[in-house]
Amino acid sequence: MKKVLAEILTIGDEILYGQITDTNSQWMSAELDELGVKVIRKTTVGDTELDILEAFAQAEERADIVLITGGLGPTNDDLTMPMLAHYFGSEIIMNQDVLEHVQDFFERRGRTFTELNRRQALVPEIAEVLHNDLGTAPGTWYERNGKVFVSMPGVPHEMKNLMKKLVIPKLRDFFQTPVIYHKLVKTVGIGESFLADKIKDWEDSLPDHISLAYLPSVGHVKLRLTAVGHDRQILKEEVQSKIDALLPLAEKYIYGYDDMTLEKAIGEMLLAQDKTLALAESCSGGYVQHKITTIAGSSEYFQGGVVPYHNDHKINLLGVKPETLEAHGAVSEACVKEMAEGVRKAFNADIGAATSGIAGPGGGTPDKPVGTVWIAYADGNQTVAKKLQLTQNRLLNIELTEISVLNLVRKSLKG
Amino acid sequence: MKKVLAEILTIGDEILYGQITDTNSQWMSAELDELGVKVIRKTTVGDTELDILEAFAQAEERADIVLITGGLGPTNDDLTMPMLAHYFGSEIIMNQDVLEHVQDFFERRGRTFTELNRRQALVPEIAEVLHNDLGTAPGTWYERNGKVFVSMPGVPHEMKNLMKKLVIPKLRDFFQTPVIYHKLVKTVGIGESFLADKIKDWEDSLPDHISLAYLPSVGHVKLRLTAVGHDRQILKEEVQSKIDALLPLAEKYIYGYDDMTLEKAIGEMLLAQDKTLALAESCSGGYVQHKITTIAGSSEYFQGGVVPYHNDHKINLLGVKPETLEAHGAVSEACVKEMAEGVRKAFNADIGAATSGIAGPGGGTPDKPVGTVWIAYADGNQTVAKKLQLTQNRLLNIELTEISVLNLVRKSLKG
Numbered sequence: 036m037k038k039v040l041a042e043i044l045t046i047g048d049e050i051l052y053g054q055i056t057d058t059n060s061q062w063m064s065a066e067l068d069e070l071g072v073k074v075i076r077k078t079t080v081g082d083t084e085l086d087i088l089e090a091f092a093q094a095e096e097r098a099d100i101v102l103i104t105g106g107l108g109p110t111n112d113d114l115t116m117p118m119l120a121h122y123f124g125s126e127i128i129m130n131q132d133v134l135e136h137v138q139d140f141f142e143r144r145g146r147t148f149t150e151l152n153r154r155q156a157l158v159p160e161i162a163e164v165l166h167n168d169l170g171t172a173p174g175t176w177y178e179r180n181g182k183v184f185v186s187m188p189g190v191p192h193e194m195k196n197l198m199k200k201l202v203i204p205k206l207r208d209f210f211q212t213p214v215i216y217h218k219l220v221k222t223v224g225i226g227e228s229f230l231a232d233k234i235k236d237w238e239d240s241l242p243d244h245i246s247l248a249y250l251p252s253v254g255h256v257k258l259r260l261t262a263v264g265h266d267r268q269i270l271k272e273e274v275q276s277k278i279d280a281l282l283p284l285a286e287k288y289i290y291g292y293d294d295m296t297l298e299k300a301i302g303e304m305l306l307a308q309d310k311t312l313a314l315a316e317s318c319s320g321g322y323v324q325h326k327i328t329t330i331a332g333s334s335e336y337f338q339g340g341v342v343p344y345h346n347d348h349k350i351n352l353l354g355v356k357p358e359t360l361e362a363h364g365a366v367s368e369a370c371v372k373e374m375a376e377g378v379r380k381a382f383n384a385d386i387g388a389a390t391s392g393i394a395g396p397g398g399g400t401p402d403k404p405v406g407t408v409w410i411a412y413a414d415g416n417q418t419v420a421k422k423l424q425l426t427q428n429r430l431l432n433i434e435l436t437e438i439s440v441l442n443l444v445r446k447s448l449k450g
Numbered sequence: 451m452k453k454v455l456a457e458i459l460t461i462g463d464e465i466l467y468g469q470i471t472d473t474n475s476q477w478m479s480a481e482l483d484e485l486g487v488k489v490i491r492k493t494t495v496g497d498t499e500l501d502i503l504e505a506f507a508q509a510e511e512r513a514d515i516v517l518i519t520g521g522l523g524p525t526n527d528d529l530t531m532p533m534l535a536h537y538f539g540s541e542i543i544m545n546q547d548v549l550e551h552v553q554d555f556f557e558r559r560g561r562t563f564t565e566l567n568r569r570q571a572l573v574p575e576i577a578e579v580l581h582n583d584l585g586t587a588p589g590t591w592y593e594r595n596g597k598v599f600v601s602m603p604g605v606p607h608e609m610k611n612l613m614k615k616l617v618i619p620k621l622r623d624f625f626q627t628p629v630i631y632h633k634l635v636k637t638v639g640i641g642e643s644f645l646a647d648k649i650k651d652w653e654d655s656l657p658d659h660i661s662l663a664y665l666p667s668v669g670h671v672k673l674r675l676t677a678v679g680h681d682r683q684i685l686k687e688e689v690q691s692k693i694d695a696l697l698p699l700a701e702k703y704i705y706g707y708d709d710m711t712l713e714k715a716i717g718e719m720l721l722a723q724d725k726t727l728a729l730a731e732s733c734s735g736g737y738v739q740h741k742i743t744t745i746a747g748s749s750e751y752f753q754g755g756v757v758p759y760h761n762d763h764k765i766n767l768l769g770v771k772p773e774t775l776e777a778h779g780a781v782s783e784a785c786v787k788e789m790a791e792g793v794r795k796a797f798n799a800d801i802g803a804a805t806s807g808i809a810g811p812g813g814g815t816p817d818k819p820v821g822t823v824w825i826a827y828a829d830g831n832q833t834v835a836k837k838l839q840l841t842q843n844r845l846l847n848i849e850l851t852e853i854s855v856l857n858l859v860r861k862s863l864k865g
Contacts, residue, residue: 051489053479057472060494064468074466076501079475079492086491093508314757320743321736324757328735331811331844339759341767342729342739348754348797352767382763396746429746 039072039210042098044090045079046106046115047189059104059194066198071212071263072100082106087118091184099182100206105189107172109154115186116157116175123177123184125161129153130173133164137171162186165201169193176205183209213263216270219250220258220278221295222288224442227251230258234284237277245277253431254438255297290445297441298326304448305336305386312444313382314340315353315374317365318392318408319436326437338382343374353377366391366403368411368420375411376418387413388444392423394432406432410440412447419447454487454625457513459505460494461521461530462604474519474609481613486627486678487515497521502533506599514597515621520604522587524569530601531572531590538592538599540576544568545588548579552586577601580616584608589616598624628678631685634665635673635693636710637703639857642666645673649699652692660692668846669853670712705860712856713741719863720751720801727859728797729755730768730789732780733807733823734851741852753797758789768792781806781818783826783835790826791833802828803859807838809847821847825855827862834862 043060050057057079064074075098080086087106094101106115120127134156141148155171158164165174165185170193177184185202187194206212222230227249231238238247244264250257260277262270282289290300305312314324324340327333341352346365349355354377355370363369371391379387392408399405406425411418423439425432458475465472472494479489490513495501502521509516521530535542549571556563570586573579580589580600585608592599600617602609621627637645642664646653653662659679665672675692677685697704705715720727729739739755742748756767761780764770769792770785778784786806794802807823814820821840826833838854840847 045492050476051479051492052483053476053481053489056476061465061468061471064466066468068467074468075496075498077460077466077492077494081490083490316736320748321731321739321755321757322743324736325740325848328737328757328759328809329845329848333735334759334813337759339757339763340736341756342736342743342754344743344749344752344754345797352756352796381767382760394743398749430744433740433744 039100039212040098041067041072041074041100041102042094043074043077044094044101044103045077045189046082046087046103047079048081048112050079050105051081059189059191062191062195063102063104063198066203067100067102069215069217069261070203070206071215072206072210082112082114084114084118087114088122091118091122095179095182095184099210101182101184102202103184103186104194107155107186107188109151116159119162119175119177119184119186120159123159123161123179125159127157128160130156130158130164132166133158133173136166136173140171165197167193167197169196174201176202178209214265214267214270216262216264216267216274218260218274218278219293220260220281220289221291222256222258222285223254223290223297223438224446225256225285225288227256230256230285230288234281237281237284240280241277242273245273254435287446287449290442297438297445299330301441301445301448302327302330302333302336304445308448310385310448311336311338311382312386312388313338313378313384315349315378315387315389316340316342317344317349317374317390318394319390319433319440320344320394322433323388323390323437323440326441338384340382341378349374349377353381364403366393366407366409368409368422371409371411372413372418372420375413375420379413379415385414386444386447388440389413390436390440392425392432392436394429394436395427396429408432408436408439410436410443412440412443414447417447419443454515454627455513456482456487456489456515456517457509458489458492459509459516459518460492460604461497461502461518462494463496463527465494465520466496474604474606477606477610478517478519478613481618482515482517484630484632484676485618485621486630487621487625497527497529499529499533502529503537506533506537510594510597510599514625516597516599517617518599518601519609522570522601522603524566531574534577534590534592534599534601535574538574538576538594540574542572543575545571545573545579547581548573548588551581551588555586580612582608582612584611591617591620593624629680629682629685631677631679631682631689633675633689633693634708635675635696635704636706637671637673637700638669638705638712638853639861640671640700640703642671645671645700645703649696652696652699655695656692657688660688669850702861702864705857712853712860714745716856716860716863717742717745717748717751719860723863725800725863726751726753726797727801727803728753728793728799730764730793730802730804731755731757732759732764732789732805733809734805734848734855735759735809737848738803738805738852738855741856753799755797756793764789764792768796779818781808781822781824783824783837786824786826787828787833787835790828790835794828794830800829801859801862803855804828805851805855807840807847807851809844809851810842811844823847823851823854825851825858827855827858829862832862834858 162175172188248259343349374389375387395405408423411420577590587603663674758764770788789804790802810820823838826835
């Protein structure tokens with residue numbers, strides 16, 4: 036099958052001058068890639084008639100699909116609609132459906148509808164209008180000689196909504212592209228190459244139409260399974276059976292799928308087990324508690340915590356023994372275990388977890404260089420601690436400590 | 451003076467397929483804008499010979515400057531160097547300086563130098579080599595008919611370093627662009643339009659060669675002063691005298707200049723005044739402490755804090771009176787003041803600050819809807835509290851609470 040080719044065209048001076056970041060085109064590229072469409076060029080031009088027309092012509096010559104964003108405001112420097120009308124030899128007309136939508140949109144928000152706003156409803160007569168339920172500028176769709184032009188607003192959430200709801204399904208129909216099904220498997224606590232080693236035989240067993248990608252980020256590795264075929268339900272079942280076969284090999288590292296986060300996964304485990312958590316954070320400085328409390332409803336299972344940045348407070352608030360600090364220092368197995376046990380008691384929680392380390396850049400010693408971190412978990416039955424040897428970078432050390440201690444809690448909850 | 455025109459060309463399949471975000475081109479656009487150069491187009495093409503050559507030719511036709519990134523690895527699919535050689539009718543040669551640098555680069559890092567790595571030193575004979583001290587792929591510079599091509603690595607920190615150190619100064623020389631001097635004035639605690647009102651007369655007094663831009667972000671407004679002329683020292687003095695005139699109008703909102711952050715500014719004030727800080731965070735869940743402890747050396751002035759997510763711990767750890775909670779609830783002036791005073795004492799700090807509110811999405815009441823937040827400051831002499839009415843968005847409420855309580859501390863420290 037001949038590969039369908041696409042170009043992405045962004046229109047707007049504000050992108051050329053570096054005033055705003057273009058996140059749209061990466062997102063569109065990834066969506067097209069999932070559709071099996073190959074993006075061959077991205078172009079950004081300013082609000083200039085000739086540049087826009089030239090870009091249209093060059094893109095049409097090279098590609099089957101031209102996706103255009105931007106230049107759809109109601110003012111005179113917004114040229115996309117008039118240039119599309121010119122390019123396709125069409126008149127500009129007032130579209131009644133769009134006009135009503137725009138009027139309604141303004142009324143609902145209690146904003147004044149002006150003469151200028153009416154211009155949002157001006158579209159090339161030849162265009163098929165794509166209804167933009169999140170904004171006032173409509174999408175438009177053009178077909179000529181087996182090729183497709185699509186114009187969309189540049190506002191990211193409006194563009195994404197239009198793409199997902201209308202453009203992708205229409206492109207799939209028009210070009211008869213195959214169905215693609217993705218599933219993300221999220222792992223923590225194992226590096227990419229170790230994970231790849233562990234699941235090598237499983238990976239080799241994947242059929243040709245299911246591919247695997249490793250997507251590493253700080254402390255995490257995501258596995259993306261991509262299945263290509265004709266029936267979404269069959270692909271979904273095939274992928275699920277492959278994940279079932281993966282579990283025995285990697286279950287201890289997997290904390291969830293697709294949009295799941297580590298802090299959310301722990302919250303769900305705590306809720307399911309009817310347990311509460313408290314935290315004592317020294318080197319991580321409150322970041323673990325911040326991550327936990329970003330989850331709506333975390334007050335159901337999170338009792339609270341302490342950041343005992345100075346050693347005095349480890350003693351006063353958490354009951355760490357002065358002898359422990361004297362004999363081993365704050366960055367030690369003994370201290371971090373007493374912190375976890377202490378915060379559990381102080382907050383009357385089922386589980387206590389703790390961090391203590393040298394985030395850097397200062398504070399390192401030959402024995403305990405920057406990046407030395409202890410983490411601990413205590414639940415009344417057992418107290419476990421783990422030593423980490425992290426990096427020279429303070430912010431990275433804070434983030435890696437957070438992921439590691441949350442993972443320690445997750446593994447302990449899993450039993 | 452005729453405006454100098456530039457195009458930005460990015461080479462690499464990984465950008466077209468949406469696997470990585472292109473942050474380079476926005477940064478380059480902003481740099482060129484500061485130089486007074488107008489970017490007229492951005493193009494991304496894949497690792498394909500004809501596409502690259504076509505992009506070179508079209509860009510040279512339209513622009514005076516063509517900035518190219520990417521495609522500089524040592525493998526066969528990295529085509530930028532051979533295509534530049536071809537385009538400028540030059541041979542590819544092994545550059546001895548680059549070769550030595552690359553060998554040295556590998557040796558220092560204890561990595562094996564392979565035959566493949568030698569290829570990083572292959573450059574078009576016609577090119578002027580721009581030394582890349584942060585990586586192995588060199589920059590190259592080409593001049594023809596008064597136009598300039600520059601090729602740089604796509605790794606962002608390498609590209610930025612080359613641009614700052616070599617490319618921008620060389621472009622300034624070549625095109626005799628004016629000197630541009632920027633200064634950022636950072637404000638907090640006042641909205642853009644209110645600030646604009648307050649400083650209107652001052653803004654009107656700016657001479658033509660000094661312009662002002664308002665750059666708003668969550669909770670903050672940055673003022674960017676841009677002076678254009680011929681002598682950097684004179685521009686710097688002119689801008690400073692304008693800032694001196696601004697201070698009486700807006701000093702209470704200004705926390706710093708250029709790279710200063712609010713948490714860093716507070717750290718410097720605490721150090722200068724030899725004072726220590728402790729925090730009690732309910733609705734902000736540890737985020738304020740996290741921000742404070744991102745600053746290296748914060749242990750000098752940060753004693754620590756508590757996240758008393760449940761009311762019991764407000765009583766047990768901070769000494770909030772049960773009667774206060776009963777009469778006013780946790781989200782109240784009385785409670786947040788007792789929290790600030792309590793954490794100050796519990797941590798033996800000079801200053802205590804506190805947050806208590808309803809971050810949402812749940813937990814709102816008609817009296818105290820989602821977004822209702824109290825913040826407080828206590829230093830033993832005075833205790834002040836402030837009520838905020840924030841948004842429906844949990845993460846935004848956490849961030850706005852953090853900024854507001856840090857600003858309350860800043861203003862109190864300022865006296």
